[in-house]
Amino acid sequence: MRYAETGYYLEVDLSTGSIERVESDPKWTELYMGGLGTNAKILWDRVPPEIEPFSPDNLFILSAGLLCGTLAPGANRTIVSTISPQTGLMAFSMMGGFFAPELKYAGYDKVIIRGKSDKLVYLYINNDKVEIRDASHLKGKGAVETQELIKQELNEPKAHVAAIGLAGENKVLFASIEQGRSSCSRAGIGAVMGDKGLKAVAVRGTKDVNVARPADFIKECNGVLNYIKYRADHPIKNMEAIFQNLGSPQEMAIVDEKWHTAGFMWGNVRTRRKDFWTEEVEEQWKSVQESVRTRLISCYNCPMKCGALISVPESPRYMMKCFSKLTYTMAAYSDLAFGFKIAQMATEYGVDGFSCPQVMAFALELYEAGILTDEDLPGMPSDNEGRHYWLLDRIVRREGIGDILADGTYWAAKKIGKGAEEYAHNNIKKIEQLPLKLGMLNPVYFLMYSTGEKINITQIEGQFPQEPFSTMEAREEFVSDWIQVPDEKFKKYFLEWNPRGENSNPFYPTPEIATELVDWMERMHYIDDALGVCAGLSSFPLKPPYHIHNYPRIFSAGTGIDMDEESITLAARRNRTLIRAVNVRRGMTRADEKPPEDHWRKRFPDLENTLLDVYYKFRGWDERGIPTKEYLQEIDLGFVAEDLEKRGII
């Protein structure tokens, strides 16, 4: 009997139509836990670097996390992994919602898809019955609309459906996968799904998920739930509203957007509008938000209400989460009403909410600069908002200029030439980043931006405050109930960190301390992503209910495999290094490990080099950022060392 996991993968070959239920290796659970970890192992074993993202041999893996479908609150994440067409590296985008638990109840931990269908199809998993069904009637349909149509035609309202929109079908390199209130958006995974001719995956399950030590497991789950209640009553003091609570930043609940609108950049990540937020704006935005927000909603087995049902007049309804509320608004220098309206279209089309607004703002900047002309943009309306709707439509259809823009700012700039590269200024490893430009280099963030395999800061950061507190009194109060620290020394680091003068950025935290902090944050994210626990209850907010001290107990009680802090840390580091190995085998180098040139105004090349050196060394990698043979052998990744050696990489 397998516990927490089902012990089965569903292998589907869309070229041949073959469907197999395959038992997974229980040893993998000890080594890689599950979810992202086992996805990485499969991609390492089965997708060598010669295989292109749009090859039929690229795998597309939808995986439930190890704890999904158990009672662990917030364990509902689906981890989608493939080779990204935007970066050529491993993509691992994730979504919450209800898909992963349903997949477990259907009896599978993962769906591994290979091959390509020559006509558009969808996969229907109903317990043991799995079918590849025709989807030609769904061609061109919206990602939200498709989910409803499939549930109707299956007469299965309880099914959960992950679908692509027009952007995925047309292989837009920042196409998303939409599912209920959630989406999986980064690195173009929707394009890989579209390339495989797969419009959607629907799942319905009515089987049991077992846990090994039920009495211990429920005790831990009750502990998590009680701590969530405690945190609801104890928001973190001396912090902006979005940092006070658990969950993803409560963008659907919070109306006060002073911090984002004054601190983040508008347009093509260009302009700071420090005085934008006025009483008048607040009143207007509040009225817009409250009029379109029908209800705050959750993912499976989670009390947080991070999402919302949005009803924009005269538009179909959709569900929104988090920061896409502002990305379109701010990229277009527009207002919240526009943001909610265009996000409806963008969700149906299925595009990433960070990349897409930046791509449009980039195009309009190129037009202003005369690099793109009326000839390139025939028929584009003259009004600002109209231009955005027009561009969005061209992009998802890959029509005219849209065909170039659909590859994202990095590739589009290369194709356009004439100096366009200067305008694609906010990328790391070819992916558009948060619209942020700051003053003083922050060593912790430098490391996360540069080295993070997710290539997305919000999915790396979290446990340690972003900025020091000004008074010692406030710092002492903050550390007084900081039970989540892996070691007491982290409290000391925080107490000693000053906003300016001695012990301040960029030289404090020192490279050694910065590395330890990054290791802590990454460790929590890698555990979450293997277990399928939402970062909003764990690695992302300050003082979360899941941490390094209760995770081993939860893991052990759930799976029956004993883990302690040391072994779960080792498993997280193993996963982190395995993904690094997948990427270095695909050609990623130290030269790629850098934030956008203009991310900070004040840069320190020598310090930055030292930071990378210290971090790599701590990780057991060489000065090129490549795992060493000795370290790989030490952490049971000898097979990786062998392959890298054979290829002359180490």
Add this chain to the structure above:
Amino acid sequence: MAKVKKIIKTITVDVEKCNGCRACEAICSAFHAEPKYSTINPERSRIRVMRHPLKDIYLPVYAGEYTPAECMGRDKYIIEGKEYDECGFCRAACPSRTLFHEPDSGLPLKCDMCEDDPPQEKPLCVQWCINDALIYEEREEEVEEDVQIDDIEIGIKSLADKYGIDKVVETLTRMSQKS
């Protein structure tokens, strides 16, 4: 029949507060598993959230009595502009739907307010609904004593309705001989 004092247990469902997370279903199925909390399967839950997110419909419904017959209830209700099937409000484990039947055996399910020894302070679904969509109350009332039939009898009755009593007797005889 004699009048007896009885604790009436009520759960008030505030549909406006439901965030649709289905924690109630998860914990209910786990509590009723054998051994307790050993398995989770919302399909075995005695509370289900009728959800239609895009229509903003979230309706937690508890499993009530088993009934062998289909009803006439096919009406629709429109409440605050949202259309509900009458069926959606119904607590019965009935033959016209799979709801409130065990997924493997087809046996009917019924909410028992989490009877436990020692007793739970509140049913588990209420404990796990920290958004307060489910509120538990107890009050004492004088009621007429009724005759309770036990779970096994309800179960066998439902099998008899489905397959005929002869088939059930035949199966039970065969099973008892085997064991």
